[in-house]
Amino acid sequence: MGPLRVALLAVLIGSALCQYYDYDYQPSMMLGPSGPNCAQECECPIRFSSAMYCDNRRLKTIPVVPRGIKYLYLQNNNIEEIKAASFVNATDLRWLVLDNNHITNGGIEKAAFAKLVNLEKLFFSFNNLTEPVGPLAKSMTELKMMRNKLAKFPSGTLSGLENLTSVHLQENELTSDGIAGAFKGLKSLIYLDVSQNRLTKMPTGLPSSMEVLYADHNDIGSIPKDYLNKLPALQYLRVSHNKLQDSGIPAGVFNVSSLIELDLSFNRLQTIPEVHENLENLYLQVNLIKKFDVGSFCKFPGMLNYSKLKHLRLDGNNLTRTSVPFEAANCLRQATEVTVEDTD
Ligand SMILES: *[C@@H]1O[C@H](CO)[C@@H](O)[C@H](O)[C@H]1NC(C)=O
Numbered sequence: 001m002g003p004l005r006v007a008l009l010a011v012l013i014g015s016a017l018c019q020y021y022d023y024d025y026q027p028s029m030m031l032g033p034s035g036p037n038c039a040q041e042c043e044c045p046i047r048f049s050s051a052m053y054c055d056n057r058r059l060k061t062i063p064v065v066p067r068g069i070k071y072l073y074l075q076n077n078n079i080e081e082i083k084a085a086s087f088v089n090a091t092d093l094r095w096l097v098l099d100n101n102h103i104t105n106g107g108i109e110k111a112a113f114a115k116l117v118n119l120e121k122l123f124f125s126f127n128n129l130t131e132p133v134g135p136l137a138k139s140m141t142e143l144k145m146m147r148n149k150l151a152k153f154p155s156g157t158l159s160g161l162e163n164l165t166s167v168h169l170q171e172n173e174l175t176s177d178g179i180a181g182a183f184k185g186l187k188s189l190i191y192l193d194v195s196q197n198r199l200t201k202m203p204t205g206l207p208s209s210m211e212v213l214y215a216d217h218n219d220i221g222s223i224p225k226d227y228l229n230k231l232p233a234l235q236y237l238r239v240s241h242n243k244l245q246d247s248g249i250p251a252g253v254f255n256v257s258s259l260i261e262l263d264l265s266f267n268r269l270q271t272i273p274e275v276h277e278n279l280e281n282l283y284l285q286v287n288l289i290k291k292f293d294v295g296s297f298c299k300f301p302g303m304l305n306y307s308k309l310k311h312l313r314l315d316g317n318n319l320t321r322t323s324v325p326f327e328a329a330n331c332l333r334q335a336t337e338v339t340v341e342d343t344d
């Protein structure tokens with residue numbers, strides 16, 4: 001049995017404790033007896049001996065990781081530092097979970113991660129990092145460093161990580177200059193979350209493999225012309241709670257066939273931007289929109305060419321039901337939800 005066992009139960013228990021576990025995690029009370037190849041502070045279940053559970057133990061340091069351990073759970077401790085000595089034999093390690101500790105960059109020894117040559121997932125959220133850690137193994141697939149104090153993410157930090165598919169950096173202090181070039185050349189990157197940071201521009205230099213980009217809750221005022229043409233696989237784009245105005249939305253910038261979901265809610269838009277017929281979910285609530293322009297969704301109103309929109313949110317704008325023109329019904333015939341304010 002592997003780490004995916006009782007994933008559902010872990011989710012239930014995780015939510016019951018109101019804690020953050022977005023990896024498959026098995027509570028240690030269910031593990032059964034511990035095997036011999038284990039740090040004494042931790043448990044390594046005989047039936048799943050490549051996992052070492054050291055979470056929730058008030059640990060201040062990382063125990064020495066025995067050879068053969070692939071999955072290491074160290075979340076919810078009081079760890080402040082990482083010493084290379086803990087990992088001298090940890091060459092088999094695939095997953096390293098350090099969420100919810102007190103680790104600062106000053107507490108991390110130089111080359112602390114050098115022996116982790118097979119690392120695939122590094123979960124380092126809810127700590128006190130001001131810069132990313134590294135260098136990381138080329139085998140990395142997933143990096144989570146949400147809710148730290150990252151102000152920059154220097155270019156080169158992730159260079160050569162050809163299998164890196166997902167990067168979570170939300171709730172940090174990242175600026176647009178601080179992430180310039182950070183994601184260049186990541187051939188496999190499909191998911192990036194930079195929400196709740198201090199970006200004033202959309203992240204640049206993203207690879208064409210991108211499918212999901214979340215940049216909510218920043219200070220972004222515009223989307224560069226052709227931004228989405230460089231991201232031909234992008235399906236989900238969220239830029240809600242920013243400072244977007246009509247002047248920052250070049251004509252046709254969202255007229256791309258790959259997008260399924262576009263969230264521009266809580267901005268300062270006065271018009272509905274033109275979108276492609278393939279778009280299914282469009283969130284524009286809480287803007288300053290005054291006019292329902294059918295042409296934004298339907299290229300040939302009244303013809304057979306209708307929009308694929310299922311959800312269209314326009315509540316919290318300067319629009320009411322009477323602002324929705326009659327021909328909208330024909331064009332938006334696939335919509336199951338269209339919200340505008342009920343009354344003037
Ligand atoms: C690392 O592994 C070697 C060989 O298996 C062993 O001799 C050594 O004691 C281990 N080091 C630590 C710190 O466990």
Ligand SMILES: *[C@@H]1O[C@H](CO)[C@@H](O)[C@H](O)[C@H]1NC(C)=O
Nearest residue numbers: 100101102103104126127128
């Ligand atoms: C981060 O450091 C600050 C002080 O520098 C401290 O108050 C805070 O508790 C620390 N947070 C974590 C998660 O360690």
Ligand SMILES: *[C@@H]1O[C@H](CO)[C@@H](O)[C@H](O)[C@H]1NC(C)=O
Nearest residue numbers: 137138139140160161162163
């Ligand atoms: C990337 O993944 C492929 C397929 O799983 C693997 O063959 C390759 O070795 C990986 N690259 C690195 C640098 O680990």
Ligand SMILES: *[C@@H]1O[C@H](CO)[C@@H](O)[C@H](O)[C@H]1NC(C)=O
Nearest residue numbers: 251252255256257274275276
């Ligand atoms: C929108 O994109 C399509 C191609 O997908 C193109 O034919 C059409 O002219 C574009 N519309 C505008 C207004 O640029």
Ligand SMILES: *[C@@H]1O[C@H](CO)[C@@H](O)[C@H](O)[C@H]1NC(C)=O
Nearest residue numbers: 277299300302303304305306
């Ligand atoms: C839909 O519009 C496209 C141009 O965007 C056109 O080529 C096509 O014939 C139209 N289809 C129908 C059924 O009207």
Ligand SMILES: *[C@@H]1O[C@H](CO)[C@@H](O)[C@H](O)[C@H]1NC(C)=O
Nearest residue numbers: 287288289290291317318319
């Ligand atoms: C909404 O539009 C009406 C008519 O254009 C205008 O009088 C009113 O001030 C607008 N309200 C807001 C909150 O912008």
